Amino acid sequence: MGSEFVPLTLPPLVIATLAALACAAPGNFLLLRRQALLGDAISHVVLPGLVAAFLLTGSAAPPVMLAGALAAAALSALMIEAIRRTTSADPGAAMGATFTTMFAAGVLLLELSGASATHLDVEHALYGSLEALIWIDATDWSSLLDPAALAGLPPELPQLALICAAVLGLIAALWRPLVIATFDEGFAATQGIPVRLLSAALTGLTALAAVAAFSAVGSILTIAMLVCPPATARLMTDSLPRQMGLSLLIAATAAVLGTLAAGYLPLLMGLPFAVSAAGSIAALSGLFLALAAAFGPRRLPLSRAA
Amino acid sequence: MLDAVLNALILNAGYNAALVGLGAALLGLAAGCTGAFVTLRRRALTSDAMAHATLPGIAVAFLLMAAAGGDGRNLAGLMIGAGLSAVLGLAWLDSLSRTRLPEDAAIGATLASFYGAGIVLMTVIQNLALGRPAGLDSVLLGSTAGMLRGDAITLAIGAALTLGLLLLLRRPLIMTAFDPGHARLMGVNTDLTDRALLLLTLACVLLGLHVVGLILIVALLIIPALAARLWSDRMETVALLAGAIGAVAGYLGAALSVALPDLPTGPAIVLITFTAFALSALIAPRKGILAQTVARARLRRAAISGRR
Numbered sequence: 001m002g003s004e005f006v007p008l009t010l011p012p013l014v015i016a017t018l019a020a021l022a023c024a025a026p027g028n029f030l031l032l033r034r035q036a037l038l039g040d041a042i043s044h045v046v047l048p049g050l051v052a053a054f055l056l057t058g059s060a061a062p063p064v065m066l067a068g069a070l071a072a073a074a075l076s077a078l079m080i081e082a083i084r085r086t087t088s089a090d091p092g093a094a095m096g097a098t099f100t101t102m103f104a105a106g107v108l109l110l111e112l113s114g115a116s117a118t119h120l121d122v123e124h125a126l127y128g129s130l131e132a133l134i135w136i137d138a139t140d141w142s143s144l145l146d147p148a149a150l151a152g153l154p155p156e157l158p159q160l161a162l163i164c165a166a167v168l169g170l171i172a173a174l175w176r177p178l179v180i181a182t183f184d185e186g187f188a189a190t191q192g193i194p195v196r197l198l199s200a201a202l203t204g205l206t207a208l209a210a211v212a213a214f215s216a217v218g219s220i221l222t223i224a225m226l227v228c229p230p231a232t233a234r235l236m237t238d239s240l241p242r243q244m245g246l247s248l249l250i251a252a253t254a255a256v257l258g259t260l261a262a263g264y265l266p267l268l269m270g271l272p273f274a275v276s277a278a279g280s281i282a283a284l285s286g287l288f289l290a291l292a293a294a295f296g297p298r299r300l301p302l303s304r305a306a
Numbered sequence: 307m308l309d310a311v312l313n314a315l316i317l318n319a320g321y322n323a324a325l326v327g328l329g330a331a332l333l334g335l336a337a338g339c340t341g342a343f344v345t346l347r348r349r350a351l352t353s354d355a356m357a358h359a360t361l362p363g364i365a366v367a368f369l370l371m372a373a374a375g376g377d378g379r380n381l382a383g384l385m386i387g388a389g390l391s392a393v394l395g396l397a398w399l400d401s402l403s404r405t406r407l408p409e410d411a412a413i414g415a416t417l418a419s420f421y422g423a424g425i426v427l428m429t430v431i432q433n434l435a436l437g438r439p440a441g442l443d444s445v446l447l448g449s450t451a452g453m454l455r456g457d458a459i460t461l462a463i464g465a466a467l468t469l470g471l472l473l474l475l476r477r478p479l480i481m482t483a484f485d486p487g488h489a490r491l492m493g494v495n496t497d498l499t500d501r502a503l504l505l506l507t508l509a510c511v512l513l514g515l516h517v518v519g520l521i522l523i524v525a526l527l528i529i530p531a532l533a534a535r536l537w538s539d540r541m542e543t544v545a546l547l548a549g550a551i552g553a554v555a556g557y558l559g560a561a562l563s564v565a566l567p568d569l570p571t572g573p574a575i576v577l578i579t580f581t582a583f584a585l586s587a588l589i590a591p592r593k594g595i596l597a598q599t600v601a602r603a604r605l606r607r608a609a610i611s612g613r614r
Contacts, residue, residue: 035410037351037410040418092350096350100522101525103573104580105577108574108577111570122570224419230411266430271434275433276428279423279425281422282419283422286418286420290398293402293407301406
């Protein structure tokens with residue numbers, strides 16, 4: 001690791017870790033509520049929201065992007081509900097119909113309007129572009145203490161740090177009611193916990209994390225981090241606090257190792273390039289899950305656990 | 307521009323455009339019919355995971371064929387790679403479903419990790435600059451450029467085989483979807499039937515790779531079926547209607563994208579399919595929104611005048 005580590009590898013590394021943490025935390029509750037694919041749906045529908053917001057306002061400022069993405073997420077929630085009502089289809093089919101349509105609309109809008117002038121393009125949506133988030137002003141580790149250089153950090157970094165802190169903080173603050181409502185909604189309601197509001201809050205948190213992560217790292221990493229680390233942790237322990245802690249640890253490990261592997265493994269193998277960091281983090285988190293599914297102490301369903 | 311679109315629609319934009327339109331129509335027909343059974347059996351998202359799981363296999367097949375000195379974009383080779391990798395993905399999905407994880411988490415995890423591995427390999431291909439990388443990108447969102455006569459014939463044969471199998475298996479498929487317990491009592495091997503349905507779905511995914519792309523192919527399975535369900539309750543009718551909707555959408559989408567080269571084929575076909583669904587939801591007799599509104603208004607009038 002030479003002097004290029006700080007400007008080229010450190011920012012993607014930190015950004016990937018923040019995105020992974022922000023997604024994995026709400027993912028734990030989604031997993032237990034059997035809503036694991038909510039994040040999948042949201043990260044697909046974010047695309048048309050971002051493009052439409054950009055086309056309407058001409059601005060790619062974070063608040064505009066966030067508003068567009070949340071609007072698209074809300075619209076698709078309505079679409080899923082409407083499709084379920086009219087066709088009496090199962091939620092999976094209604095969800096699949098909605099997110100493919102929204103994603104198709106996003107791609108068409110992008111291709112036909114030439115909005116690719118922003119950092120958004122189809123490639124970004126499909127592959128993620130973590131490695132494009134470099135810190136040009138940095139020279140070496142001492143830049144971390146240099147205010148002039150710090151000002152040149154990719155704007156995604158402070159944004160994601162803020163959102164990651166907000167997501168983790170809110171989950172910590174709502175911990176008790178969230179846990180009770182997740183395990184036993186009926187009991188929670190009798191205790192005066194506003195279960196529907198809480199469920200909406202969880203969806204909102206997921207959307208916030210997914211939107212922020214999507215803009216920085218693309219959809220694949222978002223989906224992987226919402227599902228894989230919580231699922232891996234679930235196969236290791238019965239305690240929800242421990243599951244939460246483990247999932248955050250696994251998410252961070254996958255993000256760090258995945259970014260490093262994508263950047264340096266091909267070089268070590270003698271290939272003169274780097275591969276997609278988002279893809280390698282997602283694949284690595286899948287590998288962790290495979291290990292847990294094979295050896296995890298709590299991998300069996302209750303009925304078959306001895 | 308309008309001329310170009312019209313010409314493409316009436317098969318008048320040249321031999322290649324006609325070929326592409328017919329190929330996409332056959333794909334839509336096969337996917338629509340198969341999708342009717344897939345949605346009935348509630349396997350919509352399983353097929354999405356399967357489609358995403360084809361990516362690493364496609365990339366490996368491309369690399370192997372290019373390393374052997376051949377054309378990395380050979381369709382048959384890509385389809386074999388895609389099929390093997392999808393089967394691997396399904397096997398992993400199956401083993402994850404045997405743990406305590408709920409099925410939706412297993413689906414999401416399979417989709418994300420296979421697609422992630424695929425993207426890593428795709429960036430390897432891009433960086434090695436083997437052949438034109440643009441040629442392989444078309445498996446993600448579909449393209450009608452560069453479809454050859456052989457590809458169209460592959461589509462035709464594949465669609466015919468799929469439809470033939472569906473016709474043969476329609477009884478066990480319907481019984482398994484409606485009531486697996488009862489189907490087993492009646493001597494239907496439901497495990498085998500489910501496997502056959504997965505195989506048929508895989509065939510549609512593979513056929514759709516170049517036209518619609520692996521990200522959106524699931525739309526061509528689900529949406530026509532949802533639209534068809536609004537018009538009929540009879541399974542055979544629903545399947546045929548879904549096939550017809552898929553065929554028309556495939557044809558229109560492909561023709562449009564031939565006429566307007568900036569238009570990506572997959573998204574165009576998906577949006578046309580969804581338009582068909584939205585129209586059906588509005589005007590279908592009995593289940594459509596208009597019919598429901600009229601029925602409710604009539605009920606209210608009857609209630610007010612006291613005649614029931």
